[in-house]
Amino acid sequence: MxxxxxxxxxxxxxxxxxxxxxxxxxxxxxxxxxxxxxxxxxxxxxxxxxxxxxxxxxxxxxxxxxxxxxxxxxxxxxxxxxxxxxxxxxxxxxxxxxxxxxxxxxxxxxxxxxxxxxxxxxxxxxxxxxxxxxxxxxxxxMRLSGTFRAAVFGANDGLVSNLALVIGISASGVPTHVVLLTGIAGLLAGALSMGAGEYVSVRSQRELLESSTPDPDARSAVADLDVDANELALVYRARGMSEADAEEHAREVLRTHDLALTADPAVHAQSDEHEAVGTGISAALSSFCFFASGAIIPVLPYLFGLSGLPALLIAALLVGLALLATGAIVGILSGASPLKRGLRQLAIGYGAAAVTYLLGLLFGTTGA
Incomplete structure (x- = not known):
């Protein structure tokens, strides 16, 4: 109407x-x-x-x-x-x-x-x-979750960790070229570590899913099962069916020998989970590249010849803008407020940088 x-x-x-x-x-x-x-x-x-x-x-x-x-x-x-x-x-x-x-x-x-x-x-x-x-x-x-998760959080980790590293080292009073080399070393070490860790994580998750997927070769045994013993029902009970439903489903399979009935909806769900997890190589490459793309930002002022307080301020400003962007993207995808998520990322990143800056000042003063 x-x-x-x-x-x-x-x-x-x-x-x-x-x-x-x-x-x-x-x-x-x-x-x-x-x-x-x-x-x-x-x-x-x-x-x-x-x-x-x-x-x-x-x-x-x-x-x-x-x-x-x-x-x-x-x-x-x-x-x-x-x-x-x-x-x-x-x-x-x-x-x-x-x-x-x-x-x-x-x-x-x-x-x-x-x-x-x-x-x-x-x-x-x-x-x-x-x-x-x-x-x-x-x-x-779901289609984005595997690779995209590695990409976004890899970039965020690169931004925060290398900003904290560069600011902490700079605050200790070392020469500018040492800060630059430290930032580049942090970029490479972090990117390689993230890539390797993401590959192992995704591969392990896929292997766990594969180990939980029913073996299709087991269907060939259906025709030879004892109808009275009906052990096929145990399979369905183990997969979560009630005893009555499992017995009824098993009797139907044994009566018709319709192997298609042995398929479990869980198999299709696990197939979808495989897609959501993504592949180990793609996740590793995404983590490496996006960590590196984030970690290079606090190093840029030093690459262009700046030093001292101006370099620190520009690095912090660039990283702050990037943190706002990554936080906003996560907020959009999660259906939350992009501004709130961006400000949260900014607070976390600047908080970590502030701690390492204070530690750098402390160790620099102590060393002097």
């Missing part, structure tokens, strides 16, 4: 100018959001495409609600909220999981819950849309 318009002020036939402005703004936002979902759908196939187009249709229904309220006051189309325009730009250019994560946050900020001119159905739609987009974004996060 289409949404029914609600009057801005009961008992009046002419809406106020403030109401018209608000409705026109809502209309523009709904138009932009529908366009965002259509742009995202163009970059998807199958079920994801259908879901995004259905979301676009829902936004179009909301658009019609505001058009009915406005009547002859629709006027020219407004530009819409800045964040929605940015979302549309990103959807047209990239169409990635980042856009879905931003769309998830946008759906969660809908004003319809408190606006009496929006119907209860529209407010409910927006809440459900947030969950739909969350589900789509989760699919993308």
């Amino acid at each position: 289409p949404d029914q318009p609600v009057a801005a002020e009961p008992g009046t036939s002419t809406p106020r100018a403030a109401d018209i402005r608000r409705w026109r703004r809502y209309l523009a936002d709904e138009q932009l959001e529908a366009a965002v979902y259509r742009d995202l759908a163009e970059r998807r196939t199958g079920e994801e495409r259908e879901i995004l187009l259905a979301l676009a249709d829902a936004e179009a229904r909301h658009e019609q609600h505001w058009r009915r309220l406005l009547g002859d006051d629709v006027g020219r189309t407004l530009r819409g909220a800045t964040r929605t325009r940015v979302l549309g730009f990103l959807a047209r250019r990239f169409g990635s999981v980042f856009v879905l994560a931003l769309a998830q946050r946008a759906e969660g900020r809908s004003p319809y819950d408190t606006d009496t001119d929006a119907t209860a159905a529209m407010a409910a739609d927006e809440r459900i849309h947030e969950e739909v987009v969350r589900g789509l974004a989760t699919r993308g996060r």
Whole structure:
């Protein structure tokens, strides 16, 4: 059933100018959001495409609600909220999981819950849309999680650890060339360590998953099992089925000898987990490269010939900007506030650097 318009002020036939402005703004936002979902759908196939187009249709229904309220006051189309325009730009250019994560946050900020001119159905739609987009974004996060996790956290580790190292060594009063060599050594040591550690971690995780995957060769034994003993039921009980369900499923397999029935949904889930973990080589290379890309930033002022306090301040500024960026990216992907995540990363990085700076001053004074 289409949404029914609600009057801005009961008992009046002419809406106020403030109401018209608000409705026109809502209309523009709904138009932009529908366009965002259509742009995202163009970059998807199958079920994801259908879901995004259905979301676009829902936004179009909301658009019609505001058009009915406005009547002859629709006027020219407004530009819409800045964040929605940015979302549309990103959807047209990239169409990635980042856009879905931003769309998830946008759906969660809908004003319809408190606006009496929006119907209860529209407010409910927006809440459900947030969950739909969350589900789509989760699919993308799963595809990114292995390699992307290594990349983002590798860069963050490089930024924090090498800034702390460079600042601590510099505060001890050693010559500039020693600070530079220390920073480069820290970059190489950290990048190699991160790459090797990530490779071992991912390979170990994949091996653990593989060891938990049912052996397909075991299916060949089904035809020779004792029907009365029905030991096949023990397999399903071990995989988590109740005794009754396991017995029934095993009897069906033994009765039909349909080996396809021996397949367990857990097998498919483990296959998905393999994809989420990623490969050891890709994770190791990502960790190495991104740690190095982060660790080189605090060294840049020294590479360009700066020294002393100016080099320290510029290094801290560059690293601070990079920490804000990595924190914001993590915030976007996790559906949290990019600003809060960025500031948290900044506080952690500067906190570690401050500790090593004080230690450098202490050891420098003691050595003198």
